[in-house]
Amino acid sequence: MFYALHLLAASTAANPLVLGLTIFALAIFVGIEIITKIPPTLHTPLMSGSNAISGITLVGAVLASGEYPGFAKLLGFIAIILATINVVGGFLVTHRMLEKFKSR
Amino acid sequence: MFYALHLLAASTAANPLVLGLTIFALAIFVGIEIITKIPPTLHTPLMSGSNAISGITLVGAVLASGEYPGFAKLLGFIAIILATINVVGGFLVTHRMLEKFKSR
Amino acid sequence: MSRAWVDLVYLIAAVLFILGLKGLTHPRTAVRGNLMGAVAMLLAVLVTLVDQQVLGAGVFGYFLIFLGMAIGTGIGVWLAITIRLESMPELVALFNGLGGAASFVVAGAYVWANDHSGPEAIGLEISFATAASGLIGAVTLTGSLVAFAKLAGHPLLKKMPLIPNSTVVNAIAGGVTLLLALLCAVSRSYDLWFWVLVLASLGLGYCLTISIGGADMPVVIALLNSYSGLAAAATGFVLENNVLIIAGSLVGASGLILTQIMCKAMNRSLTNVLFGTLGPTGDTKDADEVYQNVKATGPDEVAMLLDVARRVVIVPGYGMAVAQAQHAVRDLANFLMDKGIEVEYGIHPVAGRMPGHMNVLLAEADIPYELLKEMDEINTSMEQTDVCLVIGANDTVNPDARQANSAIAGMPIIDADKARTCVVIKRSLSPGFAGIPNPLFSADNALMLFADGKQAVLDILSALKEG
Amino acid sequence: MSRAWVDLVYLIAAVLFILGLKGLTHPRTAVRGNLMGAVAMLLAVLVTLVDQQVLGAGVFGYFLIFLGMAIGTGIGVWLAITIRLESMPELVALFNGLGGAASFVVAGAYVWANDHSGPEAIGLEISFATAASGLIGAVTLTGSLVAFAKLAGHPLLKKMPLIPNSTVVNAIAGGVTLLLALLCAVSRSYDLWFWVLVLASLGLGYCLTISIGGADMPVVIALLNSYSGLAAAATGFVLENNVLIIAGSLVGASGLILTQIMCKAMNRSLTNVLFGTLGPTGDTKDADEVYQNVKATGPDEVAMLLDVARRVVIVPGYGMAVAQAQHAVRDLANFLMDKGIEVEYGIHPVAGRMPGHMNVLLAEADIPYELLKEMDEINTSMEQTDVCLVIGANDTVNPDARQANSAIAGMPIIDADKARTCVVIKRSLSPGFAGIPNPLFSADNALMLFADGKQAVLDILSALKEG
Numbered sequence A, B: 001m002f003y004a005l006h007l008l009a010a011s012t013a014a015n016p017l018v019l020g021l022t023i024f025a026l027a028i029f030v031g032i033e034i035i036t037k038i039p040p041t042l043h044t045p046l047m048s049g050s051n052a053i054s055g056i057t058l059v060g061a062v063l064a065s066g067e068y069p070g071f072a073k074l075l076g077f078i079a080i081i082l083a084t085i086n087v088v089g090g091f092l093v094t095h096r097m098l099e100k101f102k103s104r
Numbered sequence C, D: 001m002s003r004a005w006v007d008l009v010y011l012i013a014a015v016l017f018i019l020g021l022k023g024l025t026h027p028r029t030a031v032r033g034n035l036m037g038a039v040a041m042l043l044a045v046l047v048t049l050v051d052q053q054v055l056g057a058g059v060f061g062y063f064l065i066f067l068g069m070a071i072g073t074g075i076g077v078w079l080a081i082t083i084r085l086e087s088m089p090e091l092v093a094l095f096n097g098l099g100g101a102a103s104f105v106v107a108g109a110y111v112w113a114n115d116h117s118g119p120e121a122i123g124l125e126i127s128f129a130t131a132a133s134g135l136i137g138a139v140t141l142t143g144s145l146v147a148f149a150k151l152a153g154h155p156l157l158k159k160m161p162l163i164p165n166s167t168v169v170n171a172i173a174g175g176v177t178l179l180l181a182l183l184c185a186v187s188r189s190y191d192l193w194f195w196v197l198v199l200a201s202l203g204l205g206y207c208l209t210i211s212i213g214g215a216d217m218p219v220v221i222a223l224l225n226s227y228s229g230l231a232a233a234a235t236g237f238v239l240e241n242n243v244l245i246i247a248g249s250l251v252g253a254s255g256l257i258l259t260q261i262m263c264k265a266m267n268r269s270l271t272n273v274l275f276g277t278l279g280p281t282g283d284t285k286d287a288d289e290v291y292q293n294v295k296a297t298g299p300d301e302v303a304m305l306l307d308v309a310r311r312v313v314i315v316p317g318y319g320m321a322v323a324q325a326q327h328a329v330r331d332l333a334n335f336l337m338d339k340g341i342e343v344e345y346g347i348h349p350v351a352g353r354m355p356g357h358m359n360v361l362l363a364e365a366d367i368p369y370e371l372l373k374e375m376d377e378i379n380t381s382m383e384q385t386d387v388c389l390v391i392g393a394n395d396t397v398n399p400d401a402r403q404a405n406s407a408i409a410g411m412p413i414i415d416a417d418k419a420r421t422c423v424v425i426k427r428s429l430s431p432g433f434a435g436i437p438n439p440l441f442s443a444d445n446a447l448m449l450f451a452d453g454k455q456a457v458l459d460i461l462s463a464l465k466e467g
């Protein structure tokens, strides 16, 4: 009969680092291709808007604060404050700027 | 003491389907962004060149033919032939076309 | 090699594929781009050969693999070398079909191997992926073969049954096949079901394409190109192999965008191409009526016109490809330019039978691509043009497109009729792909030169040299 | 919620981030794009709140989370609402720093939590990621704070020690920190080492930025923007969280490209910006020598010139931002346009202190962006321009850039000197950012209007209304 066959894929688990790198590389390409299409007019909003996006660490901060005990929870709490300022402030200020562009 | 803490990430394995979808979505974006930048002059070579790339199933065919037993091995063998024609023919014919463009 | 290292090399291959496509964004870097793609493929295949799972294949296993590759390489090289550039669309269609076939065969191998190792061996997610791979791959195969046969004008095609009420039949076939795919996925792709699905999909591919007009085949090919990529991606989901997913998606996106571009250039929706009918509408004027006023001319007269022109625009179409007139056209243009006459080419996005068709032919004849102007650009200077030389183009210069009730209403055209004089070279008054008469041919400033494209150009050139 | 579902929502969020950025490619869709980004963020955060791992946090845990968010939202809203648009660069720098800080603090929390659950609890790969997160995040924090202080002209900055031999010191600091990061990674990020690394990186960030000229800060901010993204991505590797990786990489790419664009527009390399010195070279002409021939003018004369002009080009620069003259400029332009005079704006890519700085200010004053022309476009029509009104621009209109031995040699400029008459509004003959004299000011066709930008424009306008 057939020798023990596992699922081709499941037989050896994918390495998370390599997966991360794959996603990283693809996202960098997406970023480069899209950003080069953004006209100079919008470079300042782009800067503050992408800055707000970098506040995505907020997700990590929530995970840390929720899951970890003791001192790590406190660190998570601090990170939440910092990241939230970045996110909320960033999107809001970008919105304020872009509103000016929209009026026409 | 701290309650049993596994690695945040390793504690629940990532779902391969979702990972695949993530990579799929990113690659589609990369494709769209790059292809829209290709000038009409090069649309025929693009068609045959991307066609050659779709022969990447050759990798799957090699895996199937190498790993599987019996009838599946035969199927892998057939797939290898088909995919190789696609790959070799595709890249070669694209090269022939592009050579004409290069001369200047 | 361990999975992690193999995957890392796959990642490098994927990046090379992307950089290769980026290379195609400029003629200067295009050759390198294509080579990069080839290197990426080589890399991916080589690393697969030393993958843990393949290493156990033994001598016989490796023998099979190399044999398969050798056969495939032989056939591939032979096809690529013997093909004439004019037949490129057919060849791409054929390769497409083979790629789609390879995808569903691999999925089939996976199903067979895992199905026999016990029930429920295939996870639900993977089962959906195999069904997708079977469906898309098989549709791609027969669809591409039909497209190939139509473009090559294969005699066998005439014997094939046409499908009456094609829209209804297609809808039913499509519905049944989708249902089957769903069943197949939910039942975890048991071997038999999978092949039933493949058979049904093969039929579906045939049904969907057989009733599409031959001239719409380029759109179909681009779409099938997209499918072959998606089939590869689906197989990538089956094997949980990222390089398949990435490369497949890139191709999927590429085909989709080409399809879109072509549809836009013809001002038709994809649905209309796939399911609609193209042809004279009720309002179309009768050919006899349109062609009351046609003025024929000869090579000598055209040579005289060109001799005194300051600016000439050459508008090639499908007929130039048929006549293989590109080298003659280049010689004519060079002769004119040596005399100090300004010569440019006006390239319509869907002139010919595949996107960029004219560019490839003209590039083959060593015509600098700086001289090839896109439609919008050439149209701005058409009124300053003394002679517009239309060679085997028809629909792409049909001013009827400006009429709201025309069959090609709204399709952007090259304004050949706006030049001071317009000379049209074609063999007869027979219509182009859209099957409608062309009022340009009887315009006051138009002259018809009835001849084969290549011969006509050669005749004009010798008349010029003598004159 | 199970990991798979959470990850799926993360995927949706990632796609929304990408679509949001795509929205920013056009002013019309930009607001929606930004909102999409915000929705993506909300989605990602909401789904995290119901993630399995967070659900165990209990009432106190959730209280902390919501408290943190409330505090952060309060501060964020306050900062965003109270800031004047002119101070945008500072604010972006500040937010940047906070983002970087959040990244390394999360990595620190991870290290602390896992370090105490036994040796070797942290895999080598993750350990590298934590080190990267600590390094990049901390450099981003202090680097951004220095940039913030410099741009805001904070008095504290003057008391800060400048670093002698900065290149050497920077090299050593960089080397030591990198070594530390490597140690930290190989030793699997034991708690203490991680914080030592963070401390060193904080120092490094300070060293690297403190010696860069205040006017180069925009480039530095764009670069730090890129870093803050990379820090988030590194944290994503630590937590094996794909939405962090994707969003972080997008920001990383964005910052990098903005940096590149700015460097290109200044014709300087990034290394030159970061480590080089900018300033008069040996060959620079003396200001007194250059300015022998300066002709001053008043608002009335300028009003007369404008009154008879057919075409006026307004070239704003950093001085317009300082004087907050954008509303006055709009009123002047509207007045002229109502009189039938053609008015356009010439926008240099690095006018002002951040990319697109002028566009934001002019948009704030409701000036239609169709009137804002990029450098290359406006230069083609400069010779047909009767009056070029330069408001607070200096380096970006300095014809010295065309001289090979100039400190700004090769920097593309707006050809204000090629207009029939060029009126320059600034307060004095003092130099702009590059610190070199500007031969435009003493050109034959140039008139200087020495005044604050806003006041000068208002004076011209009232002179026009009276005249």
Ligand SMILES: NC(=O)c1ccc[n+]([C@@H]2O[C@H](COP(=O)([O-])OP(=O)(O)OC[C@H]3O[C@@H](n4cnc5c(N)ncnc54)[C@H](OP(=O)(O)O)[C@@H]3O)[C@@H](O)[C@H]2O)c1
Binding pocket: C215, C216, C217, C218, C219, C262, C266, C316, C317, C318, C319, C320, C322, C323, C349, C350, C351, C352, C353, C354, C355, C356, C357, C391, C392, C393, C394, C395, C396, C397, C425, C426, C427, C428, C429, C430, C431, C432, C433, C434, C451, C452, C453, C454
């Ligand atoms: N390029 C694409 O990607 C694409 C895709 C889908 C559809 N299409 C369709 O294809 C059409 C292309 O337009 P087109 O203007 O290039 O061509 P066309 O409208 O198809 O007309 C071609 C003309 O060439 C003439 N011809 C054929 N053989 C010739 C020869 N040996 N010497 C001289 N003339 C010859 C034919 O007239 P005679 O028989 O009288 O000589 C015919 O009228 C459009 O309708 C377009 O929508 C193109």
Ligand SMILES: NC(=O)c1ccc[n+]([C@@H]2O[C@H](COP(=O)([O-])OP(=O)(O)OC[C@H]3O[C@@H](n4cnc5c(N)ncnc54)[C@H](OP(=O)(O)O)[C@@H]3O)[C@@H](O)[C@H]2O)c1
Binding pocket: D215, D216, D217, D218, D219, D262, D266, D316, D317, D318, D319, D320, D322, D323, D349, D350, D351, D352, D353, D354, D355, D356, D357, D391, D392, D393, D394, D395, D396, D397, D425, D426, D427, D428, D429, D430, D431, D432, D433, D434, D451, D452, D453, D454
């Ligand atoms: N935009 C960016 O992204 C960016 C990034 C990095 C570097 N830079 C650099 O920044 C410079 C920008 O050039 P630029 O031409 O916009 O400006 P600039 O060369 O910096 O000159 C600004 C001028 O505005 C005048 N000014 C200041 N306050 C004023 C007021 N209240 N009213 C009227 N005039 C006033 C100043 O002269 P007075 O003091 O005599 O009034 C000064 O000469 C370039 O060198 C560029 O390389 C820009």
